[in-house]
Amino acid sequence: MPRSRALGIMVNAIKGLYISCDIPMAQFIINMNASLPQSQKFIIQVLDNTHLFVRPDMGDLSRNLRRRATLSAFSLVINEDDAATSSDQRINP
Secondary structure: OOHHHHOOOOOOEEEEEEEEEOHHHHHHHHHHHHOOOHHHOOEEEEEEOOEEEEOOOOHHHHHHHHHHHHHOOOOEEEEEEEEEEEEOOOOOO
């Protein structure tokens, strides 16, 4: 029996993309998300000033942001290779 089940601990996982970027790019992404209607918001969790966890279907957004980062001084790394997950514990930025 898995240890978490033996202890009665339930973990909920959410699949998504982990974005690591500099502060200006993170603020750009956060502001873009805030300007959208609730049904279109894509940020699952703001982890800290330079790390975001977004919906996995935002691959097109990540490609567009990479292109924008390439054309500017922004720094952006999106880890699409790993199946990133987040428990439903919330981290307050």
